[in-house]
Amino acid sequence: MKTSILAWMQEGSVTIPSLLISEYRSLKLNEYDLAIILNILEYAHKGNNFPTPEELSSRMTISINECTDLLRKLIQRGYIEIIEENSPDGIRYEKYSVEPLWEKLIEQFLLKQQNEKEMSRKSEEV
Amino acid sequence: MKTSILAWMQEGSVTIPSLLISEYRSLKLNEYDLAIILNILEYAHKGNNFPTPEELSSRMTISINECTDLLRKLIQRGYIEIIEENSPDGIRYEKYSVEPLWEKLIEQFLLKQQNEKEMSRKSEEV
Amino acid sequence: MKTSILAWMQEGSVTIPSLLISEYRSLKLNEYDLAIILNILEYAHKGNNFPTPEELSSRMTISINECTDLLRKLIQRGYIEIIEENSPDGIRYEKYSVEPLWEKLIEQFLLKQQNEKEMSRKSEEV
Amino acid sequence: MKTSILAWMQEGSVTIPSLLISEYRSLKLNEYDLAIILNILEYAHKGNNFPTPEELSSRMTISINECTDLLRKLIQRGYIEIIEENSPDGIRYEKYSVEPLWEKLIEQFLLKQQNEKEMSRKSEEV
Numbered sequence: 001m002k003t004s005i006l007a008w009m010q011e012g013s014v015t016i017p018s019l020l021i022s023e024y025r026s027l028k029l030n031e032y033d034l035a036i037i038l039n040i041l042e043y044a045h046k047g048n049n050f051p052t053p054e055e056l057s058s059r060m061t062i063s064i065n066e067c068t069d070l071l072r073k074l075i076q077r078g079y080i081e082i083i084e085e086n087s088p089d090g091i092r093y094e095k096y097s098v099e100p101l102w103e104k105l106i107e108q109f110l111l112k113q114q115n116e117k118e119m120s121r122k123s124e125e126v
Numbered sequence: 127m128k129t130s131i132l133a134w135m136q137e138g139s140v141t142i143p144s145l146l147i148s149e150y151r152s153l154k155l156n157e158y159d160l161a162i163i164l165n166i167l168e169y170a171h172k173g174n175n176f177p178t179p180e181e182l183s184s185r186m187t188i189s190i191n192e193c194t195d196l197l198r199k200l201i202q203r204g205y206i207e208i209i210e211e212n213s214p215d216g217i218r219y220e221k222y223s224v225e226p227l228w229e230k231l232i233e234q235f236l237l238k239q240q241n242e243k244e245m246s247r248k249s250e251e252v
Numbered sequence: 253m254k255t256s257i258l259a260w261m262q263e264g265s266v267t268i269p270s271l272l273i274s275e276y277r278s279l280k281l282n283e284y285d286l287a288i289i290l291n292i293l294e295y296a297h298k299g300n301n302f303p304t305p306e307e308l309s310s311r312m313t314i315s316i317n318e319c320t321d322l323l324r325k326l327i328q329r330g331y332i333e334i335i336e337e338n339s340p341d342g343i344r345y346e347k348y349s350v351e352p353l354w355e356k357l358i359e360q361f362l363l364k365q366q367n368e369k370e371m372s373r374k375s376e377e378v
Numbered sequence: 379m380k381t382s383i384l385a386w387m388q389e390g391s392v393t394i395p396s397l398l399i400s401e402y403r404s405l406k407l408n409e410y411d412l413a414i415i416l417n418i419l420e421y422a423h424k425g426n427n428f429p430t431p432e433e434l435s436s437r438m439t440i441s442i443n444e445c446t447d448l449l450r451k452l453i454q455r456g457y458i459e460i461i462e463e464n465s466p467d468g469i470r471y472e473k474y475s476v477e478p479l480w481e482k483l484i485e486q487f488l489l490k491q492q493n494e495k496e497m498s499r500k501s502e503e504v
Contacts, residue, residue: 015141021168031157042147061156089467215341267393273420282439283409294399313408
C-alpha cells in the first residue's frame with residue numbers, strides 16, 4: 001500500500017494559473033490548444049522540454065499530423081516558441097518556451113483589470 | 127506595481143494531477159471534456175461549486191447547449207456527479223463532485239503500474 | 253488500495269510562493285513564524301479560516317501560550333490581520349488574512365529585482 | 379508592469395503535501411527541520427539538487443554549523459538521503475532525496491486512518 005501511494009505521489013502534479021483555464025478562449029485559443037499546452041507543461045515538469053508531435057499525439061484524441069499542425073500554428077501566432085540552449089557539456093538542444101503565452105495572459109489580465117476599473121468608475125458616476 | 131502583482135497573485139492557481147493531463151485520453155475523455163472538468167475545478171477553487179452551463183460555456187468555444195450536453199454525458203458515464211449538501215443554516219444546495227473521476231484515474235494508474243511490472247518481469251525472463 | 257490513494261489525494265496540497273520559503277528571513281521572520289503561517293494557510297485550505305492557538309499549537313513544537321504570543325506579534329508587526337466578514341445568512345465571523353504578508357513579500361521581490369538591475373549596471377560600467 | 383508580473387510568476391511556487399505541514403510534529407520534526415526541508419525542495423525546484431549548508435543557512439536564521447548539524451541528523455534519522463546519479467555525459471554527482479520523508483509521511487497517514495477507523499468502530503459499539 002505504502003509503495004502504491006508513494007508511486008502515485010511521485011507522478012506529481014502541475015500547478016496552472018487559474019487565468020489560463022478561465023481565459024484561454026479570450027486569448028483566442030481552443031480546447032485542443034489548451035490540451036497541447038498543458039501537455040507541453042506536463043512533459044517539461046517530467047524533464048522532457050521538447051516533446052515530439054508523436055509524444056503529444058499519443059496522449060490526445062488527434063493525429064500526429066494534426067498535432068504538428070497545431071504546434072506550427074501556436075508558434076506562428078506567438079504563443080509558444082522554440083529556443084536553443086547549451087547543456088553543461090556544450091551540446092546545443094532545442095526546447096519549447098511558453099513565456100510568450102504567459103505574456104499574453106498577463107496582458108489579458110491587465111486589460112480585464114482596467115475594464116473593471118472603468119466600469120466601476122462609470123457606475124459611480126451614474 | 128505592487129497592487130497589480132498582488133491582484134495577479136490573488137487570481138491564484140489550480141494544482142492538477144499530472145496523470146489527468148497525460149491520461150485523459152486513456153480514460154476515454156476528449157479535449158472538451160478535459161476543459162470542462164478543469165473549469166469545474168477552477169470554479170470550485172473560487173467558491174462556485176455548481177457552475178451553470180452558461181458560466182462554463184462563456185469560457186469555452188462551445189455553445190450553452192453543447193455544454194449542457196457534455197455535462198449530461200459526463201454524469202451519465204460516471205465521471206462527475208451532482209451531490210446535495212446542507213449549508214450551516216440548513217439550506218440544501220447542489221454541487222459537482224469529481225470524486226468519481228479521481229477514482230477512475232487511480233484505477234488507470236494501478237492498471238498501468240501492473241502492466242509495467244508484468245512487462246519488466248517478462249523482459250527479465252527472456 | 254484505491255480507497256487509500258483517494259484518501260491520500262483528498263488530503264490535498266498547499267501551493268506556496270517559492271519566495272516565501274527563500275525570503276522569510278529577509279522579511280524578518282523566523283522558522284516558527286514560517287511554520288505558523290504555513291499552518292494558517294493549510295487550515296484555510298481545509299475551510300477553517302480562524303484556527304485557535306490550541307489548534308495551531310497542537311501541530312507545532314511550541315505551547316499554546318507561545319503560539320498566542322507569536323500570533324500577537326505577527327499581527328502587531330503587520331504580517332497577518334484579523335478581518336471581519338459576514339456569512340450569507342448575516343452572521344459576523346472573524347478570519348485571518350495573510351494579504352499584508354504577500355504585500356511585504358512583493359515589496360521584497362521588487363527591491364531585490366532593483367538591486368540586481370543596479371548591480372548588473374555597475375558591473376557593465378567597470 | 380507586464381515585465382514585473384512575468385518575473386514574479388517565474389519565481390514560481392512549490393506544492394507541498396498538506397500533511398507535511400499538519401504532521402511534521404507527529405513525525406518528530408521541529409520547525410527548523412521543516413524549514414530546511416522546504417528549502418531543499420525549493421532549491422530542487424530551481425534545479426539545485428544538492429544545496430550546501432552555506433546556501434541553506436543564508437536563507438535561515440541559523441548558522442552554517444547548525445545547518446550542517448541539522449542536515450547530518452536528518453540523514454542519520456532517515457528523513458533525507460544523499461544519492462549518487464550520473465549525468466548524461468557520465469559525470470557522477472550527488473543529490474538529496476526526500477523519498478524517505480515521503481515514506482514516513484505515508485506511514486503516518488495510514489496509521490492515522492486506521493486509528494480513525496477504530497475510533498469510529500468503537501463509538502458505534504457504545
